Amino acid sequence: MPVVSRFFGIVIAFxxxxxxxxxxxxxxxGDEATINIxxxxxxxxxxxxxxxxxxxxxxxxxxxxxxxNWERACQRKPLAYVNPLE
Numbered sequence: 001m002p003v004v005s006r007f008f009g010i011v012i013a014f015x016x017x018x019x020x021x022x023x024x025x026x027x028x029x030g031d032e033a034t035i036n037i038x039x040x041x042x043x044x045x046x047x048x049x050x051x052x053x054x055x056x057x058x059x060x061x062x063x064x065x066x067x068x069n070w071e072r073a074c075q076r077k078p079l080a081y082v083n084p085l086e
Contacts, residue, residue, distance in 0.1 A: 001025070004069055007084030008054055014073040022070040026055045035059065037066045058085040 004024070005012040011027045022037045026047060033045040033052065040056045047055065059066065062082050069079045 002073070002079045004066075004079050005058070005082040005084050007058065007086075008051075010051055010055060012055070012058075012082070014069055014079060016073055016076050018073065022067055024059075024066060024070075026051070037063060037070060054085055061085070 001013045001015055003011055003013045009028055013025045013027070015025065021043075023034050023043055024037060026033050026035055028047050028051040031045065031047050031051070033047045033055075034043040035041070035055065036043055037059065040059055042052075046052075065080065065082050069082070072079050
């Protein structure tokens with residue numbers, strides 16, 4: 001599971017050759033959510049409200065980079081680091 005970013009204790013990762021729709025995995029303090037890259041909808045799991053808000057703010061800033069990483073992950077290519085939320 002390649003990690004592409006870390007911020008405020010949140011870890012963002014992709015799985016190789018994962019299922020549609022394009023999404024990433026966000027982990028925080030023992031919780032994990034699978035989040036749609038385009039819409040920000042939670043596909044599975046949950047995060048505390050504050051962590052989810054930070055993840056969504058970060059996602060909005062990096063949609064294109066995340067979609068590019070999704071394509072790379074589907075092809076098992078190295079993923080690009082995505083700047084953290086500051």
